[in-house]
Amino acid sequence: MTGALAVFDVDGTLIDSRERIGRAMSFAYRKAGLPDPGFERTRTVVGLALREAFIALEPAASPALISELEAGYVEAFLALQDDASSAEAPYEGAFECLEALAGAGWRLAIATGKTRRGLDRLFAAHDIRGLFDACVCADDGPGKPHPFMIEESLRAAGARAGRAVMIGDAVHDMRMAGAAGVRAIGVSWGFGRPEEILEAGAHEVHDGFDSLRASLARFARESAP
Numbered sequence: 113m114t115g116a117l118a119v120f121d122v123d124g125t126l127i128d129s130r131e132r133i134g135r136a137m138s139f140a141y142r143k144a145g146l147p148d149p150g151f152e153r154t155r156t157v158v159g160l161a162l163r164e165a166f167i168a169l170e171p172a173a174s175p176a177l178i179s180e181l182e183a184g185y186v187e188a189f190l191a192l193q194d195d196a197s198s199a200e201a202p203y204e205g206a207f208e209c210l211e212a213l214a215g216a217g218w219r220l221a222i223a224t225g226k227t228r229r230g231l232d233r234l235f236a237a238h239d240i241r242g243l244f245d246a247c248v249c250a251d252d253g254p255g256k257p258h259p260f261m262i263e264e265s266l267r268a269a270g271a272r273a274g275r276a277v278m279i280g281d282a283v284h285d286m287r288m289a290g291a292a293g294v295r296a297i298g299v300s301w302g303f304g305r306p307e308e309i310l311e312a313g314a315h316e317v318h319d320g321f322d323s324l325r326a327s328l329a330r331f332a333r334e335s336a337p
Contacts, residue, residue, distance in 0.1 A: 116332045117245075117271035118213055119262055119294070121280035122224040122234065123158055124302025126206045132192050133158060140184030144177060155303040159225045159282040161255035162186070193233060200234070203301060205321035207240060212325060214243050218332070221246040221265035223278065223288070225255060245269040257287035262294055275335045277328065283312035295331065299324065 123129040130151075138148045149169060157165035166173070166181045173181075214220060220243050224231060228251045235241040246268035248261040255261075262278060265271075278289035281302025289296035290313040298309035298317035306317045318324040 115217065115219070115271070115275060116328075116335060117219045117221060117266065117269050117276040118328060119221045119223050119265045119276065119278045120210075121159060121278075121282065121285050121302075122222060122226060122231075124281035124304070125279060125285075125299055126202060126210075127200045127234065128203055129158075129200045130303070132189065132200055135192060136185050136188040139188035140181045143184040143187075144180050146181075156283075158303040159256055159280070159284045161225050161250040162227075164255055165225075189230075200237070202238065203321075207238070209321040209325055210240060210243050213328065216329075216332070218328070219245045219269040219271055221248065221269055223248050223256070223261035223265060223280075223285075225250050225284075227251050256282075256284035257291060259288055259292035262288060262292035266292075266294075277331060279324070281309070283308055286312035286314045289313065297324070297327065 120126055123133065134151055134154060137154050141148050153169060157168050160168060162182055162185060163178060166178045170178065170181070210220060222244055226234070226249050228249050231247060231249050246265040248264045252264065253260040262276070266273060266276060273293040276294040277297050278285055278294050279297045279299065280286065281299050282304045286296045286298060286309055296314045298304065298306065298314035300306045300317055300319045309317050316327060318327065
């Protein structure tokens with residue numbers, strides 16, 4: 113048993129949600145009478161709680177407009193749940209990585225900007241809930257980059273910060289890891305660019321799950337008491 117804890121982001125790290133998020137964002141903006149923000153703007157807020165994401169995108173918007181954008185996004189996202197063309201598929205090797213880590217004695221957790229309803233839908237589509245010791249989402253407390261999600265994961269898993277890592281694709285994940293005092297590991301296949309992730313505090317950035325697993329194995333050995 114390693115006794116180490118790996119906290120995973122979901123969107124852009126385990127699940128390829130680019131199509132669904134992009135379409136929902138486009139719908140929300142059109143419904144509010146605003147131009148489509150496009151992928152380059154949208155990708156910068158993926159991982160934040162929904163309201164915080166719209167506030168970051170539209171800092172001058174009124175609370176009413178932010179609420180309108182939120183409602184439009186949720187409406188579109190729920191409709192897209194039944195649209196096979198926007199299915200949220202796991203990245204190749206993602207679930208195999210989780211299973212290998214669990215088999216090696218790692219404790220696993222999720223820290224996501226998804227709502228609890230969104231997380232439940234993920235688990236209904238993919239039978240992975242049993243792999244995790246903790247699943248912390250946007251409904252549970254302060255969102256990224258506040259350290260709350262990692263602190264809750266540490267508490268639930270009975271782990272300490274020195275033996276924990278945060279794995280994500282966005283600057284918000286890396287900043288959250290820094291705030292919580294855990295190792296920050298980035299992945300390059302999601303919404304953030306490697307240079308942005310490194311600048312936000314990542315100790316390393318991986319281009320595939322094989323190198324990620326090798327790095328985690330080294331961390332487990334080197335951080336062991």
